[in-house]
Amino acid sequence: MTEVPGALTRLMEELGRLPGIGPKTAQRLSFYLLRTPRDSVERLAGALVELKARIRFCEQCFFIAEGDRCAICLSPRRDRSILCVVEEPLDVLAIERTGEYHGVYHVLQGAISPIDGIGPGELKIAELVARLRREPVAEVILATDPDMEGEATASYLAEQLEPLGVRTSRLAHGLPVGGELEYADELTLARAFSGRQAF
Amino acid sequence: MFLSNISLYDFRNYRELNLPLERSVTVLTGGNAQGKTNLVEAVALAALARSPRTQQTAELIRFGQPQARVTCLVQRESGMEELDIRISAGGRPEQARTSKRFQVNGRARSATDMVGELRVVLFWPDDLQLIKGPSELRRRFLNTLLTQLEREHARALTDYQHLLEQRNALLKAIREGTQSPASLDYWSDALARVGAAIMVERQRRVLELQPLAAAFHRELTDDREHLELLYRPSGARVGEAPPDAVAEQLRAAMARSREEEIGRGQTVVGPQRDDLEMRLDSRESRLYASQGQQRTAILSLKLAELHYLAEATGEQPVLLLDDVMSELDQSRRERLLAALEPGPQAMITAADLHDLPGSFLEQAAIFQVEAGRVHA
Ligand SMILES: Nc1ncnc2c1ncn2[C@@H]1O[C@H](COP(=O)(O)OP(=O)(O)OP(=O)(O)O)[C@@H](O)[C@H]1O
Ligand SMILES: [Mg+2]
Ligand SMILES: [Zn+2]
Numbered sequence: 285m286t287e288v289p290g291a292l293t294r295l296m297e298e299l300g301r302l303p304g305i306g307p308k309t310a311q312r313l314s315f316y317l318l319r320t321p322r323d324s325v326e327r328l329a330g331a332l333v334e335l336k337a338r339i340r341f342c343e344q345c346f347f348i349a350e351g352d353r354c355a356i357c358l359s360p361r362r363d364r365s366i367l368c369v370v371e372e373p374l375d376v377l378a379i380e381r382t383g384e385y386h387g388v389y390h391v392l393q394g395a396i397s398p399i400d401g402i403g404p405g406e407l408k409i410a411e412l413v414a415r416l417r418r419e420p421v422a423e424v425i426l427a428t429d430p431d432m433e434g435e436a437t438a439s440y441l442a443e444q445l446e447p448l449g450v451r452t453s454r455l456a457h458g459l460p461v462g463g464e465l466e467y468a469d470e471l472t473l474a475r476a477f478s479g480r481q482a483f
Numbered sequence: 484m485f486l487s488n489i490s491l492y493d494f495r496n497y498r499e500l501n502l503p504l505e506r507s508v509t510v511l512t513g514g515n516a517q518g519k520t521n522l523v524e525a526v527a528l529a530a531l532a533r534s535p536r537t538q539q540t541a542e543l544i545r546f547g548q549p550q551a552r553v554t555c556l557v558q559r560e561s562g563m564e565e566l567d568i569r570i571s572a573g574g575r576p577e578q579a580r581t582s583k584r585f586q587v588n589g590r591a592r593s594a595t596d597m598v599g600e601l602r603v604v605l606f607w608p609d610d611l612q613l614i615k616g617p618s619e620l621r622r623r624f625l626n627t628l629l630t631q632l633e634r635e636h637a638r639a640l641t642d643y644q645h646l647l648e649q650r651n652a653l654l655k656a657i658r659e660g661t662q663s664p665a666s667l668d669y670w671s672d673a674l675a676r677v678g679a680a681i682m683v684e685r686q687r688r689v690l691e692l693q694p695l696a697a698a699f700h701r702e703l704t705d706d707r708e709h710l711e712l713l714y715r716p717s718g719a720r721v722g723e724a725p726p727d728a729v730a731e732q733l734r735a736a737m738a739r740s741r742e743e744e745i746g747r748g749q750t751v752v753g754p755q756r757d758d759l760e761m762r763l764d765s766r767e768s769r770l771y772a773s774q775g776q777q778r779t780a781i782l783s784l785k786l787a788e789l790h791y792l793a794e795a796t797g798e799q800p801v802l803l804l805d806d807v808m809s810e811l812d813q814s815r816r817e818r819l820l821a822a823l824e825p826g827p828q829a830m831i832t833a834a835d836l837h838d839l840p841g842s843f844l845e846q847a848a849i850f851q852v853e854a855g856r857v858h859a
Contacts, residue, residue, distance in 0.1 A: 398653035403662040432646055436669040440506050 292318070321402040341373075344415065346391040346408050348373050356388060363387045365422040369412065370443065371395050371429055379427070387425075390415065393431040395433040396440060404440060412441075416448050425480055427455045429464050453480040484796040484827045486526065486601065487563075488556040493545035495521035502505045505828075505848045508823060511840065513852035522852065523605070523805045526535045526725045526830065529555040529566045530603040530801075531627060532585060532594040537724045540581040543570050546658045556827065558599050564588055566600055595630075595637040602796065604789045607805035612721035613784065614761055614768050614777045621759040628788055632765035632795055639680050647688055647750055655748035664745075674753065679719070679730035687719040689714040689759065692791050694725040699790075703818055710780055711762040718752025775812075782815055786822055799827035808838040817842075 299308035344355035366387030392407040429436035455476045491497040511519045544551040551570040567586040585597040623806040650670040656662035700710035718736035737753040761768045763830045792800045
């Protein structure tokens with residue numbers, strides 16, 4: 285068998301680690317990059333390096349940020365009395381696209397899933413509780429995914445937040461059950477917001 | 484409803500097969516290890532969205548090939564349906580997850596939404612363990628029947644399995660001290676709700692199946708024996724209780740078993756522990772029935788399944804009889820075949836045609852199966 289040069293094998297391995305990319309796709313992408321002009325490959329490499337250098341998670345809400353705080357937390361136009369709890373940064377982007385919501389967010393960075401070794405302690409829940417103690421929030425919208433892990437997370441949160449005396453509501457279930465928020469279309473998501481119910 | 488055509492590509496030992504089928508009885512004969520059971524398995528796969536023979540989907544792909552495909556044409560009053568299943572091997576060993584993709588008339592379906600498009604009753608040598616074998620076989624019997632009746636049930640079983648895996652993972656993590664029990668109640672609660680729905684449905688269906696099974700059994704034993712089916716739910720008394728009340732009982736049972744559950748890292752109550760008891764003249768047949776009595780009772784149960792499925796859906800299911808003829812004696816064989824007239828569409832395999840009466844063979848389409856090929 286012919287040896288594949290190390291640099292190529294390494295790239296295939298690295299690409300193959302990415303979600304949604306299998307060995308076949310990793311191979312195809314690698315050979316594609318091999319044929320691509322040097323400057324566009326360098327732009328891609330630069331973007332990857334810059335991503336890690338410049339982007340981090342907001343220290344307050346754990347959405348993506350370029351500095352300590354994200355654009356949403358810094359914006360003077362957001363309504364700080366209402367806070368929407370989601371699983372992933374991508375969920376924030378999906379909700380922002382609806383244009384229906386003007387409050388702030390809290391990104392849990394996942395959902396409770398014992399199979400994956402994720403319990404409440406692995407999520408940004410303590411940070412959420414501390415934040416609610418600190419800030420004058422009147423309503424919390426639990427917008428975790430409408431699947432089993434999202435439901436368990438929402439139920440757990442509802443109980444944790446109860447002693448704080450803040451009103452909690454769950455995103456109305458116009459959302460497809462078992463679905464993921466980031467894939468819901470804008471209209472469905474907008475309706476889910478207007479129809480949310482007290483937990 | 485009837486299966487008018489089945490085609491296979493790289494499925495088990497079949498490279499390529501296209502087999503038009505008659506509405507009546509098809510007999511598949513041939514030596515051992517030629518592909519008779521494989522063909523029956525393919526039909527069951529199209530109906531149940533899973534192989535009744537293996538959990539390892541990769542085994543279904545012909546050795547050394549990347550993909551297997553099964554396509555069935557189903558004729559029903561409302562028109563023709565094409566059911567298509569593609570099984571792809573995973574790539575490298577560390578990603579060795581084979582994938583199954585389902586389509587009905589060219590549109591993608593989930594596994595659960597595929598079940599029920601083609602309905603089958605499968606009777607094969609494994610079923611002869613139904614009485615003495617592990618309770619898992621009896622739960623599988625119920626699952627196969629109930630999912631084909633109600634898509635909601637298939638969904639509930641899938642959800643339940645997922646919740647159960649989550650809860651068991653949490654119980655183990657609690658035992659090992661890597662997770663706190665803080666979220667256990669939420670999983671228990673969700674599990675109890677879905678579990679209760681499954682149990683209520685099982686209870687209802689067993690009650691409806693019971694008189695049919697008893698009647699067949701009376702007939703098969705010339706009125707000498709009485710067969711009774713009893714649903715034995717785990718962790719709750721179902722009876723006529725509504726789902727909420729059953730869920731409450733399951734929650735309470737989990738709370739009582741908490742220490743045991745954490746100690747074992749496993750959920751110890753719920754539908755995954757249910758059983759179906761069969762009694763002959765009020766005695767538990769698992770303990771007392773002779774070989775012959777067991778066979779008769781199982782035959783009664785299978786005939787009841789066939790008739791119940793037809794009655795409840797208004798459509799005849801396809802009967803798949805794999806190799807059971809050689810396992811039954813003359814009189815039981817005749818009783819079984821009598822049930823096929825005027826009867827449902829059937830596929831019957833037999834290594835030896837002598838296991839089937841001549842008069843029966845005259846009316847059947849007979850095919851020879853040889854090394855993954857089928858010919859008249
Ligand atoms: N994935 C596969 N690829 C190729 N061949 C396979 C595969 N899986 C099973 N086989 C082969 O298919 C052959 C036929 O199996 P099958 O169970 O259909 O036999 P059969 O005709 O029912 O025989 P019997 O009368 O003994 O029950 C077996 O020899 C088996 O090795
Ligand atoms: Mg066989
Ligand atoms: Zn922020």
